[in-house]
Amino acid sequence: MMVDPEILMRLLPMHARLNPTGHILQAGPTLTKLSEGRRLVGCRFLEVFEICRPRAIKSMEALLATPGRKLHMRLRDRRRTQLKGFAVPDGSGGAVLDLSFGISVVDAVRDYGLTSTDFSPTDLTIEMLYLVEAKSAAMEASRTLNKRLEGAKIAAEERAFTDTLTGLRNRRACDHVLDRRLRNREPFALMQVDLDFFKQVNDSLGHAAGDHVLRQVAGIMLNEVRQIDTVARVGGDEFLIVLDGITDHAILSSIARRLIERIESPIPYEGEECRISASIGIAINRGDQARDSLCQQTDLALYASKRGGRGRHQFYNRTAIGAPGLPRDPSLTAGHPEEG
Template sequence: MHVCLTPTGDIAQTGPTLQKLRPKIGLVGLNFLDLFEVYRPRLLRSMVELLAVEGSKLHLRFRDPPHTTLKGVLVPDGLGGAVVNLSFGISVVDAVRDYDLSGSDFAATDLTIEMLYLVEAKSAAMEASRTLNKRLQGARIAAEEQAFTDTLTGLKNRRATDHILERLARRGRDFALMHLDLDFFKEVNDSLGHAAGDYVLQQVARILVGETRKDDTAARVGGDEFLMIFVGLSDRQRLSNMAERIIARLERSMPYEGQWCQISGSIGITLSNGRRDAVLANFMHEADQALYVAKRGGRAQHRFYDATMAQTAEGNAPGTG
């Protein structure tokens, strides 16, 4: 990256890398100040003025695009001409990209090579950091998902439902909360074993997933207790039809290793009804009370919460099995 200048300021010789920056024109014979604009020091318009700043750092750029900036130092050759040694300075990274330069375009002693190595090392380190961050983020998401998931059924767990209900209540979103408790599940465990019970729970989970939409939630919150959260749904008839459909599907015998598992389900339902300041526990308590009434009424049925249930179910909780 050098040019040899004649006493008139014309280019007599150039280094191969400088010529590579302007491959379509021959640089030899051009006037140095016609090719470059020297913007520091200012007002250098002749060879005489260039020679007057010998040894000083020159800041210059190509007059034609791309206007790559360069740094240079001029040294007189003793014959009226001069040699100008050029470098890219901090713009070396852009120059390497723009002109497709490689290590062979620089002298082995040029500190530019060291800078390129540092840039490459920095890029590699940043890429490794991005990769590590993605892995850590993936691990964090997986851990959070696991913390909110029931491992047996793949449904959400109670921790997840608490979080979802708190968020919905805080945002004032309407929702319906459906509490399902399995009937006769204890008999399955006692007669066929816990493996059969686990199988039944997994089948129940499949049924509930089939009844929920993308933004809804199905969760297992106890041994044989499940919750469903239906966002934006307050149509009692639609919810009633859904509950009846779930109960009907639960009553179908489930085959397990040549035997039949027979259960049913009772459901309690409560609606948020636009309540903005309700405590989370109140929704859960209302669904529990409605479930208790459904259980007491003969099981395999559903009930909607109403205020009259508060006294009827006071101090009671739905039984399991």
């Protein structure tokens, strides 16, 4: 007795109904979707399916001779999709072939864009699809959470190393850079920049004007150095600049002079002009040196610049610059701050 074709279509979405010659009379909707536009009705089932086990099945007669035997097959298409099958004689010389994906269902869902409607409502595959979907959703949620946590961590680290007023690096960040450079014995120069007459700006125009000046000075410093260099605000009006790989006095003097010249230009603020200058001390690292020692050298050189009249730069020189309070070497004249 033949089963109503409509019932087969609803209950077995991956079936193929075969006539006695082995030609496909009807294909379920999911099997049709797998054909990707190829017309299945009228084709011999062995032209559509390659039966891998049992290997003896090469004809319709052989298929009917093994009722109830599980079949291992694959589609003869570009994906070579693997299937499991089960053939039942229909009593009229033909057969109904019910198919499933087995463990390859996840790949099939991905490759063919299948949904729960492509399977029988009672198929355990539906439960597997729900589990896979839930796992995928959980993994996506986990990835999203990890990205947010990583972003929050990076943002927190960035805030910890950033001066909030100017956007420059802070002392903690600068110490980190210096320690790494010194540990690797990399050549570099360290500039300590102190703003002259900055207190007068705060006293006369207020702290808002002072903050404006600091932000403008920060922009000047960033414009005058390279991206690989580090500019940090380490105090109220004190800055450190780490210049990677630069140890030549002439180059460093040129950078220092440009900084001083630009900082000395009047800075407008609400109809007023803020006038400051800058004193700079420079120390050069060429080998094994401690951070505190290097910073002390720039501090001594900066002190010499201040004593020399401000608005100038001075290199650290052990023979020329002593401890604070000691007179400068007469050879270090105010007109040649780059010497020594």
